[in-house]
Amino acid sequence: MTNNNIILIGFLSFVVVLASAGNLNQDFQITWGDGRAKILDGGRLLTLSLDKYSGSGFRSANQYLFAKIDMQLKLVPGNSAGTVTTYYLSSEGSAHDEIDYEFLGNLSGDPYILHTNIFTQGKGNKEQQFYLWFDPTKDFHTYSILWNPQTIIFSVDGTPIREFKNMESKGVPFPKSQAMKIYGSLWDAEDWATRGGLVKTDWTHAPFTASFRSFNAKTGGGGGDQSWLKESLDSTGQARIKWVQKNYMIYNYCADAKRFPQGFPPECSL
Ligand SMILES: *[C@@H]1O[C@H](CO)[C@@H](O)[C@H](O)[C@H]1NC(C)=O
Numbered sequence: 139m140t141n142n143n144i145i146l147i148g149f150l151s152f153v154v155v156l157a158s159a160g161n162l163n164q165d166f167q168i169t170w171g172d173g174r175a176k177i178l179d180g181g182r183l184l185t186l187s188l189d190k191y192s193g194s195g196f197r198s199a200n201q202y203l204f205a206k207i208d209m210q211l212k213l214v215p216g217n218s219a220g221t222v223t224t225y226y227l228s229s230e231g232s233a234h235d236e237i238d239y240e241f242l243g244n245l246s247g248d249p250y251i252l253h254t255n256i257f258t259q260g261k262g263n264k265e266q267q268f269y270l271w272f273d274p275t276k277d278f279h280t281y282s283i284l285w286n287p288q289t290i291i292f293s294v295d296g297t298p299i300r301e302f303k304n305m306e307s308k309g310v311p312f313p314k315s316q317a318m319k320i321y322g323s324l325w326d327a328e329d330w331a332t333r334g335g336l337v338k339t340d341w342t343h344a345p346f347t348a349s350f351r352s353f354n355a356k357t358g359g360g361g362g363d364q365s366w367l368k369e370s371l372d373s374t375g376q377a378r379i380k381w382v383q384k385n386y387m388i389y390n391y392c393a394d395a396k397r398f399p400q401g402f403p404p405e406c407s408l
Contacts, residue, residue, distance in 0.1 A: 217343050298382070
């Protein structure tokens with residue numbers, strides 16, 4: 139082989155590595171929506187759309203047992219009342235585990251609600267909801283989930299908004315043995331999404347579109363930086379989460395006494 143060929147092969151494998159870094163075509167499969175979900179721009183952009191007849195969705199090609207995932211989302215702009223954009227991790231079966239982000243749309247100029255929940259062995263009921271400190275329809279923002287054996291942390295643009303620690307030693311189940319895939323969808327939930335179902339979807343604005351890009355996953359095994367497996371909130375993170383919860387949290391199941399007349403779930407007092 140000549141030196142030129144070796145240089146050419148080196149260059150080509152470099153190009154292949156670049157092309158596979160963050161190619162949504164490789165990381166995700168469109169699962170429903172009959173053409174309403176699209177991977178565009180050479181695998182750099184994924185769009186979901188919703189009209190009167192159907193929404194659409196995707197799922198990851200891989201499954202993960204613990205991961206640190208980042209995704210950038212730009213939500214349905216304008217009058218998005220009734221629409222729900224989801225982005226979550228889930229295992230399968232009736233005793234499934236799940237870590238959820240759901241974005242509940244609103245009338246133009248009124249705030250989205252960022253809804254979060256965690257399911258362990260089929261049981262959810264751990265909702266927390268937030269307003270955001272920016273307009274999530276103007277630009278892409280990064281929504282992350284850190285899931286390791288010690289903790290689950292939701293972060294928005296690097297600011298932690300919620301933590302669910304592993305409290306198994308105190309009898310609180312924690313997701314740690316079922317692998318999960320990543321899912322995303324855009325669908326109509328006008329019965330409850332906006333002001334509890336008071337504001338219905340205005341189909342004259344359809345189709346509605348939400349966009350996803352810049353997916354990144356750190357996973358166990360296979361070398362690379364594994365520090366995320368031990369990551370927890372440092373004191374800056376704890377201060378940030380307090381700031382978010384004080385200023386932007388609008389619902390916390392642990393503060394909803396009406397819902398738990400027999401007493402709050404055990405994790406609420408830990
Ligand atoms: C929509 O706007 C109303 C009025 O500001 C607000 O009460 C509500 O929380 C907002 N979000 C949703 C999803 O309903």
